[in-house]
Amino acid sequence: MKVWTVANQKGGVGKTTTTVSLGGLLAEQGKRVLLIDTDPHASLTYYFGIDSEAIEVSAYDVFTRGKNMASEEILQSLCPSGVENIDILPATMAIATLDRSMGNKNGMGLILKKVLAKISEHYDYAILDCPPVLGVLMVNALAASERVLIPVQTEFLALKGLDRMMRTMELMQQSAQTYSYQYTVVATMYDKRTNASLDAYKKLRATYHDSVWPGVIPIDTKFRDASLAQQVPSKHCAKARGVQAYRALLDYLQNKQVDA
Structure with missing residues (x-):
């Protein structure tokens, strides 16, 4: 199973x-x-239309009980997405308490990696959506992944956020534990009509070089439409320019896998 983390x-x-x-x-x-x-x-x-406060088992249970959960119990905690071939491990507000309850315990950064290892034969890919805060959740997601995707809005303040993310990854890779992921910076919300987007993209390329995907994800209102319809964009608006951009990104990432 390939594990990708989307973080910033x-x-x-x-x-x-x-x-x-x-x-x-x-x-x-x-x-x-x-x-x-x-x-x-x-x-x-x-x-995907899942009421996070109405579900019985969520990511919170996986973090607090995962090391003692058998693979079948983990699989039973997943929710169908309504899209063929996609399952969801949902979140609840309760996971916001994990930093306080688990953050200082040894080995807490590797819980998710161990849980995913138990169900790896059931999936080809796992993609982790991270909170924008450094803590036990992000550390677990980074430790579990082999590739980190860093979406960066093409505007000045977002570049500052990327600087913080890069420092976080450097600190983790310098720690006592081994983190073997690679990373790809993805320019998002690109508006070719504005100098701000163009300048931000040029700065990304000049600073992070080949770590930046050479394409861009454009601003596209079809993403919002797909979200309202609770459908993946490629199903709701397959020909949208944003979907085509993500298709090019996926091709790039899969070619990177082959090269590796």
Whole structure:
């Protein structure tokens, strides 16, 4: 099972849209996909019409009881997305308490990695949607992944958020534990009509070079329409320019896998 984490320490940059879009395109290829919501705001969960406060088992239970859960129990805690080949591990507000209750315990950064190992034969891909805050949830998501996707809105303040994210990953990779992920920066919400987007993209390329995907995800209102319809964008508006951009991103990432 390939594990990708979508993360940035700034909100509103397109993390959930990236998670859902790539998940939908992978499912379209016939891949078995698990989408994991590790954000207390539960945007990914609500995207698919799942009421996070009405479910009996969620990501909170996986974090607190995961090491003692058998694979079948973990699988039973997942929710259908309504899209063929996609399941969801939903989030609830309760996971916001994990930093306080678990953050200082040894080994807490590897819980998710161990849980995913128990169900790895059931999925081809797992994509993790992260909160924009450094804590036990983001650390777990980074530790579990082999590739980190960092959506960055093409505007000045978002570049500052990327700087913080890069420092976080450097600190983790310098820690006593081994983190073997690679990362790809993805320029999002690109508006070719504005100098701000163009300048931000040029700065991204100049600063992070080949770590930046050479394409861009444009501003596209079809993403909002797909969200309102609770459908993955590739199903709701397959020909939209944003969907085509994510299709190009997925091709790029899958080619990177082959090269690796």
